[in-house]
Each structure stands twice: as C-alpha cells, then as structure tokens.
Amino acid sequence: MPRRTYGPAVSDVKKSCEVTGRLRPPEGSAGPCCEQETTRRPIAQEPRARSVALRVETPGARLAVRVTGRGPDLLLVHGLSAHGGEWEPVVRRLEERFRILVPDLAGRGSSTCEARARFDLAAETERLVAVLEAAGTGTPIVAGHSQGAALAVELACR
Numbered sequence: 001m002p003r004r005t006y007g008p009a010v011s012d013v014k015k016s017c018e019v020t021g022r023l024r025p026p027e028g029s030a031g032p033c034c035e036q037e038t039t040r041r042p043i044a045q046e047p048r049a050r051s052v053a054l055r056v057e058t059p060g061a062r063l064a065v066r067v068t069g070r071g072p073d074l075l076l077v078h079g080l081s082a083h084g085g086e087w088e089p090v091v092r093r094l095e096e097r098f099r100i101l102v103p104d105l106a107g108r109g110s111s112t113c114e115a116r117a118r119f120d121l122a123a124e125t126e127r128l129v130a131v132l133e134a135a136g137t138g139t140p141i142v143a144g145h146s147q148g149a150a151l152a153v154e155l156a157c158r
Helices: 010-020 084-094 121-134 147-156
Strands: 051-058 061-069 073-077 099-103 141-144
Touching (some): 073 084, 073 121, 099 121, 141 147
Parallel strands (some): 073 099, 073 141
Antiparallel strands (some): 051 061
C-alpha cells in the first residue's frame, strides 16, 4: 500500500525556508508553518495587568485562584498533574483582553484539600462553580487542558 502524504515533509519546509530565506513555507503549501511573529515585544517586556490572589473555600478544599486582566471573563483550568502556573504564557498574551481566572485545583499548586476530599468530575466542577461565584463572574469563556478540558465540558453542561 502506498504511503499517504498530506503536504511536504517538515524537512522539505525547513529546506524551503532556508533556500528562499522566507520564514514560512511556499504559497499553497499544506505543510507545517515555521512563520514567526516578529512585530510583538518579547513576553517579559510586556506590561502586566494588576493581579489579585483569591482563596476560595469549597467543599473539601481551599482553592488558590489568581485573577488578572480586564475584559470578558476567561477561566483557564489546568490538567491532572499540573497547577495554574502552567497557563502563564497564555495569561501574559491574553490579560489585556480578558479578565482571567486561573485556579489551582484541589490539592495542587497552592490549593489545599482535606484527606477525605472527593476528586470526581462532579466534585471538581462544584469547586469551579464556587470559584466563579466568589470572583463574581457571569458566564465565562472556559478553556481547559487534559482533566481541565473534561471539567470545562462538565461546567458547560450545567
């Protein structure tokens, strides 16, 4: 059976970029893009919005929540073996356009939990609802990674 291809190989795109001196693949190419954004300042040089740390008491846990930025509410939920700090590169890019809430889920990051706390989707979602209420949000945009994505779907179904 012949091998299926869906565009130029990565090595072909890199070679094209080197040969043409362009930072993107040739026009009409369906291959990966190596174009770089050159007009933005590096993240470290961008001015930061004011950040507030919240502690939210929830059933079985006390959650640490970072709130920063201005604009429509955006809740970022990390994955199973992570913490809210994992979202920092995203937060730095979006905090000028959104009011961002970044919780550490129960028992992770700066959050604490009771020994008998539940960690099923329903319990974790209830905790996120408590975070949204404590922060005074309406209906936020929600983004999640890994377990955070499952929690985002669960939250959307409420």
